[in-house]
Amino acid sequence: MNSILDIQEEIVSEFEILGDDKESTIFYIMELGNSLDPFPEEERKEENVIKGCQSKVWLAAQFIEGKCHFSADSNTDITKGLISLLIRIYNRRSPEEILGNELTFLQRIGMGNILGSQRSNGLASMIQQMKRYALAFKTKQLSIHGN
Amino acid sequence: MSVDVPSIRRLFPALHQEVNGKPLIYFDNAATTQKPLSVIEAQQAYYEQNNANIHRGAHTLADRATLQFEAVREAIQGFLGAKEAAEIIFTKGTTEGINLVAKTFGKKFITKGDEILISTMEHHSNIVPWQMLCEETGACLKIIPITPEGELIWEEFERLLSPKTKLVSIVHASNALGTINPVKRIIAAAHEAGAKVLLDGAQATSHLEVDVLDLDCDFLAFSAHKLYGPTGLGVLYGKRNLLEQMPPFLGGGEMIREVSFEKTTYNDIPFKFEAGTPSIAEVISFGPALDFIQGLGKKSIMAHEIELLTYATQLLQDIKGITLVGTAAEKVSVLSFTVGGMHPYDVGQLLDAKGIAVRTGHHCTQPLMKRLGIEGTVRASFAVYNTKAEIDVFAEGVAQLARIKNR
Numbered sequence: 001m002n003s004i005l006d007i008q009e010e011i012v013s014e015f016e017i018l019g020d021d022k023e024s025t026i027f028y029i030m031e032l033g034n035s036l037d038p039f040p041e042e043e044r045k046e047e048n049v050i051k052g053c054q055s056k057v058w059l060a061a062q063f064i065e066g067k068c069h070f071s072a073d074s075n076t077d078i079t080k081g082l083i084s085l086l087i088r089i090y091n092r093r094s095p096e097e098i099l100g101n102e103l104t105f106l107q108r109i110g111m112g113n114i115l116g117s118q119r120s121n122g123l124a125s126m127i128q129q130m131k132r133y134a135l136a137f138k139t140k141q142l143s144i145h146g147n
Numbered sequence: 148m149s150v151d152v153p154s155i156r157r158l159f160p161a162l163h164q165e166v167n168g169k170p171l172i173y174f175d176n177a178a179t180t181q182k183p184l185s186v187i188e189a190q191q192a193y194y195e196q197n198n199a200n201i202h203r204g205a206h207t208l209a210d211r212a213t214l215q216f217e218a219v220r221e222a223i224q225g226f227l228g229a230k231e232a233a234e235i236i237f238t239k240g241t242t243e244g245i246n247l248v249a250k251t252f253g254k255k256f257i258t259k260g261d262e263i264l265i266s267t268m269e270h271h272s273n274i275v276p277w278q279m280l281c282e283e284t285g286a287c288l289k290i291i292p293i294t295p296e297g298e299l300i301w302e303e304f305e306r307l308l309s310p311k312t313k314l315v316s317i318v319h320a321s322n323a324l325g326t327i328n329p330v331k332r333i334i335a336a337a338h339e340a341g342a343k344v345l346l347d348g349a350q351a352t353s354h355l356e357v358d359v360l361d362l363d364c365d366f367l368a369f370s371a372h373k374l375y376g377p378t379g380l381g382v383l384y385g386k387r388n389l390l391e392q393m394p395p396f397l398g399g400g401e402m403i404r405e406v407s408f409e410k411t412t413y414n415d416i417p418f419k420f421e422a423g424t425p426s427i428a429e430v431i432s433f434g435p436a437l438d439f440i441q442g443l444g445k446k447s448i449m450a451h452e453i454e455l456l457t458y459a460t461q462l463l464q465d466i467k468g469i470t471l472v473g474t475a476a477e478k479v480s481v482l483s484f485t486v487g488g489m490h491p492y493d494v495g496q497l498l499d500a501k502g503i504a505v506r507t508g509h510h511c512t513q514p515l516m517k518r519l520g521i522e523g524t525v526r527a528s529f530a531v532y533n534t535k536a537e538i539d540v541f542a543e544g545v546a547q548l549a550r551i552k553n554r
Contacts, residue, residue, distance in 0.1 A: 022167045023500035027551075030493070054492040054508045054523070075522070076490035115496065 004097055007089050008105040015109045025114055026078060033080030039073035050129055055079040057126060061133040067092045068134055082123050090130055095138035098131060150443055150451045156532050158183040169502025172537045177322055177350060177481050177528035178506050179372045185435035186376060193428045200424055202401065216427055219434040226437050227367065227384055228358035234390065236383040236417045237425050241349040242272040244368030244383035247420060248345055249276035251393040259285030262311040266291040266299055267518050268321045271511040273347045277316060293518065297324040297473040305336065312342040319351035323510040323524065324473025325481030334363050349373060354449050354479045359384050371429065376436035380429040390416045397422040448531045452480035455529040455538060462542035468549035472524045480529040486545065488552045491523045501544045
């Protein structure tokens with residue numbers, strides 16, 4: 001499996017191909033959302049909601065055999081596309097990998113410029129929430145091993 | 148008389164720019180209008196030549212600033228047809244105006260068991276202050292329902308109106324739907340029932356003839372920045388006899404007559420409601436904005452905007468997948484719609500990539516959106532400087548998105 005850094009490189013070069021055209025970049029992001037696995041309906045509950053000003057995100061996480069498994073959904077196609085990028089990077093990773101790597105691809109793509117500050121803030125809270133899950137899983141793992 | 152749009156556009160520097168490589172099409176005028184050069188220059192001239200704190204100044208600059216400031220108060224009096232300039236209170240905006248009335252009129256005149264009447268189509272700023280007041284006093288908030296087209300149901304309004312009704316606080320023109328409410332009839336009916344009326348004029352005041360004496364409203368609140376003026380400034384009109392009976396809003400400088408630690412007496416209106424240093428530069432630069440509107444004439448402005456609204460409505464209603472939201476018979480130039488299968492936020496962002504600025508979301512009218520069974524809309528709103536050519540580009544952009552989604 002490629003490292004988090006490798007996948008970030010992949011994503012950056014994919015976006016480079018699109019060039020400067022904002023519209024086609026946004027359409028591309030929306031297309032990416034189609035690759036998301038269907039979100040488990042039983043997880044579509046209030047405690048899994050990350051609320052932005054306009055878009056809504058559901059994020060659920062599981063810890064299976066030392067790896068974090070994320071599933072997510074949104075009510076807007078652009079946000080869905082963004083989530084799919086995060087899941088591509090973070091899914092099936094150990095908590096240490098998630099917590100030990102900074103995400104630089106958003107800045108390198110210039111996502112803030114493409115999406116504006118509101119959507120970027122939403123994305124940042126999404127990343128934060130995924131890292132929180134990783135930290136919680138790590139702590140849980142340590143306490144189990146400690147016993 | 149028709150307006151000369153190319154000449155008007157030359158007065159607005161912000162319109163002449165590219166956004167995302169495309170010429171800017173600014174259709175977010177219901178949120179705020181762009182500013183003519185005269186407004187921008189008046190603000191700069193104040194800071195360059197006349198900057199001083201107003202009232203009570205013993206020096207020339209203070210005197211100049213005071214004269215200019217008070218001249219705008221008189222201009223607003225004329226603009227609204229108010230009896231006297233003292234009935235014009237400067238605020239931060241519509242929101243503060245409504246809150247001022249809720250806090251002061253509310254304190255004096257609203258008690259437990261009284262009723263306040265608003266409508267389903269109110270902006271949050273004409274809902275929340277009344278909810279807060281009801282919580283404080285034990286008064287009750289009643290809601291006038293609307294039709295699916297976005298019009299008030301008159302019979303329901305009449306049914307809700309009772310001797311318990313102390314205040315009707317109603318939007319003149321809806322920011323989310325564009326609906327123009329029959330405020331003159333509402334005011335007459337409310338007065339007959341013994342209630343006072345506050346008009347939320349945030350949207351209507353830049354488009355419609357608003358004569359407070361003719362309408363006979365008790366209060367009217369609006370914001371300067373939606374009338375080609377500066378941000379951070381609003382106006383509250385109130386009838387003298389009410390303003391005089393109301394307690395002050397904020398305490399501080401300017402609003403007092405005499406202060407001692409034992410007892411403070413308050414200044415006359417309007418100063419009683421203007422504690423602290425006001426937005427002097429903004430007030431002074433609002434003068435040229437009023438000149439701009441009055442120079443063109445609201446009738447001509449409205450005629451042009453309605454022509455744009457009608458044209459845009461025709462183009463959009465023919466696009467497969469588009470649903471228009473708010474189809475009242477009487478509307479200001481607000482066109483709300485949804486694109487089937489697409490979140491309004493995504494539509495807004497894709498239009499922005501084409502250089503088109505619209506607003507998306509619930510437009511601070513969540514109860515209205517709930518009533519209409521939608522999460523939000525895309526809203527295009529037109530001002531006097533917009534053109535049919537811009538609407539062509541906009542409609543083509545919307546059609547393209549609808550095609551992609553509905554293919």
